[in-house]
Amino acid sequence: MTEPIFDDNPDYALRWPPELFAREVELLVESGSERGMGSSWQSEVETLLLLAFESSAPAGDFKKTLKTHAQQEARTRANRAARAPKPDYIVDEEPF
Numbered sequence: 793m794t795e796p797i798f799d800d801n802p803d804y805a806l807r808w809p810p811e812l813f814a815r816e817v818e819l820l821v822e823s824g825s826e827r828g829m830g831s832s833w834q835s836e837v838e839t840l841l842l843l844a845f846e847s848s849a850p851a852g853d854f855k856k857t858l859k860t861h862a863q864q865e866a867r868t869r870a871n872r873a874a875r876a877p878k879p880d881y882i883v884d885e886e887p888f
Contacts, residue, residue, distance in 0.1 A: 803849035813844045834858060 798804040806813055820840060824833045841851035 803845075803847040805846040806844060807846050808844045813840075816840055816844070 808816075817840070820833070820837055823836070827833065838851045838854055841854055842848060845851070
């Protein structure tokens, strides 16, 4: 079942039968779980979206989502680093 916002959106019209698309997505999820979800997995998802949909909008939205997620992770890492306790001594200083 699709979300109502996609029902009448021509950018999200499937070129493939829904069952085929669902099976390919399942295979990609399994593959991502086994191999990790690195750049090759992301490329495979993008290719699937480009092939399965009439428009490139789903692939573009996927790329935007990945970019947003990467930016949020970078901010989280920076915030954690800023909150990490700082040593009370100078690390580079020789003891003698």
